[in-house]
Amino acid sequence: MRRSTPLTIVMLAALAYFLLPLFWLVVASTKSTEDLFTTFGLWFSDAPQFLTNVGSTLTYDDGVFVRWLRNTVIYAVVSASGAALLAAAAGYGFAKFRFRGQAIMSSAVLGAIMVPATALAIPTYLLFAQVGLVNTPWAIILPSLVSPFGFYLMRVYAQDAVPDSLLEAARLDGAGEVRIFFQIGLRLLAPGLVTVVLFTLVATWNNYFLPLIMLNDPNLYPVTVGLAAWSAQAAGGGSGGNSDILALLLTGSTLSVLPLMAAFLLLQRYWQSGLAAGSVKQ
Amino acid sequence: MPGSPQFTRRSFLAATGVAALGTALGGCGSSGTAPAAAVAPVSQADIDKAMATPTELTFWTWVPDIDQEVALFQRKYPAIKVTVVNAGRGTPAYTKLRTALQAGTGAPDVSQIEFQYIPTFTITDSLLDLRPYGAEALRDKFIDWTWGQVSGQGGEVWAIPQDTGPLGLLYRQDIFDRHGLKPPATWDEFADAARKLHAADPQVFLTNLAGNQAAAWHGLMWQTGAKPYTVSGASDISIKVNDEASKKLAKFWGGLAQEGVIGTEADFTDGWYAALNNGKYATWITAAWGPVFLAGAAKSTAGLWRAAPLPQWNAAKPASGNWGGSTTAVVKTTRNPIAAAIFAQFLNSDPESAKLFATKQFFFPATKALVADPGFVGDTPAFFGGQQVNKVFADVGSTVDPTFGWPPFLDQVVTDWTETVGKSLTAKTDAVAALDQWQSRITTFAQGQGFTVR
Structure with a gap:
């Protein structure tokens, strides 16, 4: 492959476009509220105080930020593993079995990809209110458990990754369908599974509108809603406005993206092989 | 049905x-149309x-x-x-x-x-x-x-x-002193001061009227004596955001914005905070909660600020908004x-x-x-050089008109303001024409919601 100078420049520009905001965030989280307004935004101030900021962020309001972070981890991990498992089971079933209504059901699920989750948030709230699930963790986890996109991905992946002959051999040896799925299917599906886990993890981690309307108790908030509340308090003016909290807001934002970055770096091996699945028909 | x-x-x-x-x-479905007890x-x-x-x-x-x-x-x-x-x-x-x-x-x-x-x-x-x-x-x-x-x-x-949050004027005493200004008693004096200050120092503006801040605009409408929204009965509303008082207001601020002698940048943003700290704006037209907020947001300017009532349209009949x-x-x-x-x-x-x-x-x-x-x-905060800031705003509070009312669809009104009047301020276009657009947008929306607009 030949090096192309224009292309390199375009890629460098893209790199800067994506990395600069992150760099700004990291720099900003080392500043006091006063330095935020009086020093150059893209470089450190004379008195960096990242650890002080982290300390105040974690202890502000009896450590509410730590609770938010813990909630986000719980919501995201439970939702992601549950969604991956459900998507794998459904995708495997659709790929490896023939049953009545398969085409219609499959189209229905594919159509659901087109409906943004935000549009469903308020109807979901009304339903959950009927059964008393609002203002509980289930209100966040249950809607996140179904991932139409994950289903689609797993279905395509299962078609190629799980050979029919292997399943037949297992059946001839007397294994039941459930055992075949868990002991053979799931293992072969692992790379695709990781991809779905990552997708759902990111989606739940970043979910804002659903928890915003579902949860009233700040002790149940995920980081997204909590930081938005701080932001409103810092920047609204009006009664109770308090710009001192801006430094905590920025530090909190930095802290809240670190776990996702770690998850991506750790799982990227799997996720790359998952992404390419189904791109070439074999 | x-x-x-x-x-x-x-x-x-x-x-x-x-x-x-x-x-x-x-x-709320269950409450139905039963009349209030x-x-x-x-x-x-x-x-x-x-x-x-x-x-x-x-x-x-x-x-x-x-x-x-x-x-x-x-x-x-x-x-x-x-x-x-x-x-x-x-x-x-x-x-x-x-x-x-x-x-x-x-x-x-x-x-x-x-x-x-x-x-x-x-x-x-x-x-x-x-x-x-x-x-x-x-x-x-x-x-x-x-x-x-x-x-x-x-x-x-x-x-x-x-x-x-009755409205008043916070100003930088040091900048005023440097340019021989005193807190303007009328909006005419305010406009003169804005031109004079910007001509003397092109880096500095007398004030910033944020193009994203419909709440401040409503406060100024309130001071001007506008009665933009009057609800009567269950579904009748009169919308007059472009009445004579509001037109006067739009002509004034739109004119200053077009001349380029005031700022129109969005408030409560990074750049705006920085501007308050580095002296780009010599005043902040703000509410009674502003002094405490400013003391936190512009620590580097402690001691330089003072408070005054809003400039007036009619100095004999002082008024303010909230x-x-x-x-x-x-x-x-x-x-x-x-x-x-x-x-x-x-x-x-x-x-x-x-x-x-x-x-x-x-x-x-x-x-x-x-x-x-x-x-x-009697509180004398050092941030304001020991001035009795609360006293200034307490006096302003008694000049706020008690009959100003709000619309039942405020979010829409705010969005439409930002897209019409707010935009005209930042884009330096005709603010009075934008006022008419605002009026027609809200009217259409209200009718679409089943209100009788009069």
Whole structure:
């Protein structure tokens, strides 16, 4: 492959476009509220105080930020593993079995990809209110458990990754369908599974509108809603406005993206092989 | 009533529901169209009984450390347990409240609501009229205009005022001194000063009128004497955001923006905070909560700021408007209306509790007693060079017109303002023409929602 100078420049520009905001965030989280307004935004101030900021962020309001972070981890991990498992089971079933209504059901699920989750948030709230699930963790986890996109991905992946002959051999040896799925299917599906886990993890981690309307108790908030509340308090003016909290807001934002970055770096091996699945028909 | 040719406004509102309005104007289905119960006062015996019965109240508020004031209430009424929930502030908090009201479950008993949002909740019949619980008796304790803000068209008392934001002018004494300026008494003097200052130092503007801040614009409309929104009856509204007073305002600010002698950048943003710190703007037209906010946001300029009343259109008849401030309202679905109503009243009218808001949360008070309290108005913050800043704003507060009203679809009005008038300020186009666009957009929206616009 030949090096192309224009292309390199375009890629460098893209790199800067994506990395600069992150760099700004990291720099900003080392500043006091006063330095935020009086020093150059893209470089450190004379008195960096990242650890002080982290300390105040974690202890502000009896450590509410730590609770938010813990909630986000719980919501995201439970939702992601549950969604991956459900998507794998459904995708495997659709790929490896023939049953009545398969085409219609499959189209229905594919159509659901087109409906943004935000549009469903308020109807979901009304339903959950009927059964008393609002203002509980289930209100966040249950809607996140179904991932139409994950289903689609797993279905395509299962078609190629799980050979029919292997399943037949297992059946001839007397294994039941459930055992075949868990002991053979799931293992072969692992790379695709990781991809779905990552997708759902990111989606739940970043979910804002659903928890915003579902949860009233700040002790149940995920980081997204909590930081938005701080932001409103810092920047609204009006009664109770308090710009001192801006430094905590920025530090909190930095802290809240670190776990996702770690998850991506750790799982990227799997996720790359998952992404390419189904791109070439074999 | 699908199929019926004539939708009533309420059924239409209910049908369009949450999605169409963005914010749920849709009525609370269960409350139906039953007329509000006649105002029969609740007897003192009933109140005493309710206040001695073990009761739990949920209170949504965004006020930091409000537990201190709530504790005063619980000391007086140990049977009532109040759970304080910080449910956030601004549009997200109201969305949450509306969603809970819509679902008929999950709403609090008592909620913090800003003055300008009260009509967006009374239109859906979601607030409790506090008159039967003795709210009328509190009228004289509160500054006139604040009581006007919480009063309904039928004389209902929809909420109890907690804090306020009468408009004044904060200015940089050092910049004024350097250029031989003094706080302008009239808007004409203000315009002259703006031109003079910018000509003398092109890096500096006399002020910034943010193109994203519809609340400040409404405060200035209020001062000018505009009466943009008048609701009468259940579904009649008069919309006049482009009346003579508003046109005068738009011509003034649009002209200064077109000349380029004032700033129009968005407020509460990075650049705006920096500008307040580095002296790009010599004044901030702001509310009574502004001084404390500024002292936190512009620490590097401590000692350089002073406060003055707003410049006037008619110096012989000083007037001001309001920006911000909030109230405590009781949500109609509460199962404990007496305890909730007494709580809302105690929190804001009990002298000790009201004073705590002024000294701990630095709220600008809504009670007449506090704005006359030497301990409050005599405060001399060093950030303002020892000036009695509270005194300046306390005096301004008595010049605010009590009859200014808000529309029942405020979010839409704000969005439309930003896209028309706000945009014309930043783009330096004709602000008066933008006012007409604003008027026609709101009118169309109101008609679409089933209002009769007059």
